[in-house]
Ligand SMILES: Nc1ncnc2c1ncn2[C@@H]1O[C@H](COP(=O)(O)OP(=O)(O)O)[C@@H](O)[C@H]1O
């Protein structure tokens with residue numbers, strides 16, 4: 636257990652006036668973020684992740700509930716809270732007539748932090764953007780722009796960094812690079828809160844995650860704890876078309892289902908299951924193709940808790 640740096644109690648946020656068209660974006664969410672952790676807010680599109688960050692940033696007034704950052708109430712002292720936070724810029728905010736280094740300079744200055752040329756250069760070097768320092772953001776690649784957005788978030792050296800889907804729409808290589816940078820800003824002693832709908836990202840980076848869905852908190856814990864709490868077996872995935880009842884009767888099978896053209900089987904005795912499945916397939920004169928086995932992951936946790944998949 637760590638020391639809570641952010642406390643959120645019964646947070647309710649509604650968009651629009653009361654009535655049938657009102658959107659209840661957060662329906663009483665409570666959570667704590669500990670100092671020095673990478674905390675993940677995991678949920679599908681529309682879950683309320685960005686809304687929660689907007690409240691933290693003081694951009695949105697909650698309908699009810701209490702949010703404090705280092706003991707400061709966001710509603711009472713939004714400026715005091717904002718000073719403690721670094722926020723990843725929206726991509727659109729980068730489309731500007733400022734060069735990369737001018738932008739870093741400006742964003743630090745907004746917090747009354749005035750950086751020297753050397754400080755800006757070393758920050759850009761850490762984010763592998765030193766060569767681009769005289770470029771305009773619009774001329775950067777997607778990955779470089781995203782790194783710039785994260786660099787700008789820590790230009791004023793905040794203790795807490797909020798990253799809203801930092802790697803969405805990036806290719807795998809650019810994603811890995813951002814993951815490395817997130818680890819770096821974390822190793823520098825900062826608390827990082829990131830939102831994602833990628834379970835892979837959450838598992839790789841986050842010490843603890845909170846799963847939210849449709850404005851409600853569904854589960855919380857370390858990825859390992861959440862997965863262990865499922866008590867699930869090995870997932871076997873293959874391309875087969877067999878009667879589901881027969882698959883369910885195969886030794887070791889806990890459950891089986893079809894997803895698209897794949898047969899997915901959860902097994903507590905994967906070797907026995909695979910052998911029996913091979914025999915069953917042979918009886919139906921089908922080759923066992925594209926077999927893959929994996930351990931359960933956060934996607935399975937979400938599926939079990941909500942009955943739906945995370946990817947949307
Ligand atoms: N400005 C807004 N006006 C009305 N509804 C909104 C607004 N912003 C978000 N919403 C709605 O609130 C819910 C949560 O949105 P959001 O916090 O953006 O989710 P996420 O970031 O998890 O995708 C969604 O149903 C979304 O459509």
Ligand SMILES: [Mg+2]
Pocket residue numbers: 684685686799
């Ligand atoms: Mg969002």
